[in-house]
Amino acid sequence: MDVFTKIAQAIAQRRGSDASQITPETRFDELQLDSLDVAELIMELEDEFSITIDMAQLGATVGDLVNLVNEARK
Amino acid sequence: MKILGIGCALPPQVVINNQLEQILDTSDEWIQSRTGIRERHILSGGTVAGLALEAGQEALQDSGLTGADLDMILVTTAQGDDLFPSVSCTIQQDLGANCPCMDLHVACAGFIYALDTADAYIKSGKASHILIVSAEGLSRLSDWSDRSTCVLFGDAAGAVVVGPGEGLLSCQLSALSRRDILFGTYTGLPCPFSPPEEKVAAGIRMEGQEVFKFAVGISAADLLKAADKADIPIAQMDWVLLHQANRRIIDAVSRRLGVTPGRVPSNIHRLGNTSSASIPLLMYDLYHAGLLEPGHVLALSGFGSGMVSGACILRWDKPKPSQVKDPVHSLHFT
Incomplete structure (x- = not known):
């Protein structure tokens, strides 16, 4: 499963949506995810892909998160 | 080691979220949705040592022992009323004790570290009966202009008396240097021989997302390790008592561990984050609600600034109280 699909599914499951x-341009605040929801989502991704994500680098959109995960996987 | 008596103390002043709306750019909805906290007790007068003494006296009375029976007093606190003497030494005389005293500074994980320390003293034969008091006055360390942190904390003390027994089935402690994500500081007096330094504001500072990630990850990991050491699966725990840092952390740890629904009690809505006092206070509420029975297995997990963390598995050995003191509705269950 590619990173974007995994993230979109994880968000949809969390929001029941x-x-x-969800597109790469979708902003976290549009999804009604607050900072702690995003932190928990990132923990799920860290477990899934065996990576560590620096929260300080996190942008505002789903696409930003996809890029961070892809960087961390290199 | 086993628990023989339990006590608690809360300052009378209760501050509800609506009162914080008057002094901060915040709202009851924001605080409750992100933390689960509705109100907290604040030391408007009195002292941390006063709370510690009250909780310690109740725990002693509950144990059927007196201060003279104590071989040690261990207090966990982020900061007592004074830099020194220690809180434990301050309350020793009023407890009628004549034993060694020391304070442990392990932030919100203090109670777990104190249980492990007490267990080591008892197992080694150096002590038989130890009073552990976790007493906190974080309202006095908070920056009341920082809406992201000052709304979180409450003041309280929780205490247990422990004695010889086989109640502590396992313990898992850890620590990791991460001052960057959570620290508290205070301003000292200027020294004429030190270079003038930029004034650092006092208060508690926290990177919320990083602390959330650390807390959820380490709490779940510690609990699994402690459960493994005790050879009891998490699913078989009668109760899982988590440090009451934030409702969202409690829920996330519960989800991560797949804890049986209804086994994770919480009182953060009433008390806020009381640092190292939160686990004994939760234990106290559960006990006085008549929900702790002899033979129950409890998993405890604390985590906090350091970053430090600890979990233990405890077999409860005390009979139910003769009267249910606190109504069950004072607790929430996940």
Whole structure:
């Protein structure tokens, strides 16, 4: 599963919403995810991909998070 | 080691979220949705040592012992009323004790570290009966202009008397240098021989997301290790008592561990984050609600600034109280 799909599914599961509505440009605040929701989402991704993500580098959109995960996987 | 008596003390002043709206740019909705806290007790007068003494006296009375029976007093606190003497030494005389006293400074994980320390003293034969008091006055260390931290904390003390027994089934302690994500500081007096330094504001500073990640990850990991050492799966724990740092952390740890629903009690809505006092206070509420029974297995987990953490598995050995003192509705269950 590619990183974007995994993130979209994890968010959709958390919000009880449809993953197909999420795009790389979608902002976390549009998804009504607050800072602690995002932190828990990142923990899930860290477990899934065996990586560590620096929270200080986190941007505002789903695409920003995809880039961070991809960087951490290199 | 086993627990023989338990006590608590809360300052009478209760501050509800609506009162904080008057002094900070915050709201009851924001605080409750992000922390689960509705109100907290604040030391408007009195002292941390006063809370420690009250909780310690109740624990002693509950144990059926007197101060003269104590071989040691261990207090956990982020900061007592004075830099020195220690809180433990301050309350020793009023407890009627004549034993060694020391304070442990392990932030919010203090109670777990104190249980492990007491267990080591008792197992080694150096002590038989030890009073542990976790007493905190974080309202006096908080920066009341920082809305992200000052709304979190409450003041309180929780205490247990422990004695010989086989109640502590396992313990898992850890520590990691991460001052950058959570620290508290205070301003000292200027020294004429020190270079003038930039004034550092006093108060508690926290990187919320990083602390959340650390707390959830380490609490779950510690609990799994402690459960493994005790050879009892988490699913078989009668109660899982987590440090009451934040409702969202409690929920996230519960999800991560797959704890049986209804086994994770919480009182953070009433008391806020009381640092090292939170676990004994939760134990106290559970005991006085009549929900702790002899033979129950408890998993405890504390974590805090350091970063430090600790978890232990404890077999409860005390009979139920003769009267239910606190109504069950004072607790929430995940």
